[in-house]
Amino acid sequence: MTLPLVRVRGLRVAFPDRARKPLLGAAPMIEVVKGIDLDIPRGCALGLVGESGSGKTTIGRALVRLVRPSGGELIYDGVDIAGWPEERMHPLRAKLQIIFQDPQSSLNPRLTIGTTLARPLQAFGRGGGRAGRMRRAAELLDIVGLPATFLDRYPHELSGGQRQRVGIARALALEPEFIVADEIVSGLDVSTQAQILLLLRRLREEFNLTLVFISHDLSVVRVLCDRVAVLSAGEVVEEGDTAAVFADPRHAYTRELLRSVPLPEVEEGWIMAERA
Numbered sequence: 001m002t003l004p005l006v007r008v009r010g011l012r013v014a015f016p017d018r019a020r021k022p023l024l025g026a027a028p029m030i031e032v033v034k035g036i037d038l039d040i041p042r043g044c045a046l047g048l049v050g051e052s053g054s055g056k057t058t059i060g061r062a063l064v065r066l067v068r069p070s071g072g073e074l075i076y077d078g079v080d081i082a083g084w085p086e087e088r089m090h091p092l093r094a095k096l097q098i099i100f101q102d103p104q105s106s107l108n109p110r111l112t113i114g115t116t117l118a119r120p121l122q123a124f125g126r127g128g129g130r131a132g133r134m135r136r137a138a139e140l141l142d143i144v145g146l147p148a149t150f151l152d153r154y155p156h157e158l159s160g161g162q163r164q165r166v167g168i169a170r171a172l173a174l175e176p177e178f179i180v181a182d183e184i185v186s187g188l189d190v191s192t193q194a195q196i197l198l199l200l201r202r203l204r205e206e207f208n209l210t211l212v213f214i215s216h217d218l219s220v221v222r223v224l225c226d227r228v229a230v231l232s233a234g235e236v237v238e239e240g241d242t243a244a245v246f247a248d249p250r251h252a253y254t255r256e257l258l259r260s261v262p263l264p265e266v267e268e269g270w271i272m273a274e275r276a
């Protein structure tokens with residue numbers, strides 16, 4: 001058996017509970033991820049679903065070590081990185097990327113798209129000089145289906161879908177292995193959602209990416225993900241092949257989530273039609 005790229009065992013994340021902070025002293029901790037197990041094989045796209053507040057974003061951030069777990073193991077490519085200090089994480093940061101929900105707030109409004117894409121290259125001493133980095137930035141734009149003229153634009157000059165493509169391009173800049181995409185199509189209109197999903201599906205194959213795709217929308221997960229893990233209140237309540245979970249949801253919570261999907265069904269044929 002080959003080891004999964006990412007193996008999570010008993011992962012816990014706790015935050016200080018400000019609402020219960022006493023006048024003197026530290027706030028008590030509240031656990032929002034309560035000991036979860038996940039296996040993410042190389043090349044797999046795992047959907048992480050669950051209602052708002054169930055801990056999806058916290059888990060996604062923990063998987064790329066933007067949050068330090070309070071307990072458990074986070075085994076990346078055979079090595080437990082759960083407790084690694086930041087200096088030790090640095091070289092791995094190129095391989096682990098996250099794309100955020102809202103590119104409006106994750107893209108610096110004062111930087112051109114070219115500068116935004118060149119920054120990670122500069123931080124990791126890649127791409128040669130400035131001219132080389134701009135060439136790579138133009139190549140990244142091309143990879144996500146945007147013209148090189150966008151190098152000189154600012155985020156506010158782009159549509160929501162174009163900004164999200166830039167967010168994807170930035171995540172690809174350092175040739176990562178593992179990408180967490182956190183609600184990246186939420187807030188986009190349905191046809192733009194479909195285009196972004198198709199782009200992600202193509203990039204996943206092209207660059208052999210391992211993906212965690214976070215969404216509260218099960219119809220979106222169905223299109224992209226091989227496996228799905230259902231979260232409720234910081235725990236995984238169901239996990240399995242996407243088709244199997246959708247066809248025969250075991251857990252009452254999953255059945256409820258399936259019933260409450262608000263968006264129209266995304267049919268395979270519908271999404272394929274967008275490929276033209």
Ligand SMILES: Nc1ncnc2c1ncn2[C@@H]1O[C@H](COP(=O)(O)OP(=O)(O)O)[C@@H](O)[C@H]1O
Pocket residue numbers: 015016032050051052053054055056057058059
């Ligand atoms: N930095 C933080 N400090 C304190 N509580 C947090 C923090 N981030 C998230 N939480 C809490 O953790 C829980 C899970 O949040 P989150 O991971 O954002 O869920 P989801 O992405 O599924 O909506 C929520 O109750 C939220 O209020």
Ligand SMILES: [Mg+2]
Pocket residue numbers: 056057058183
């Ligand atoms: Mg979230």
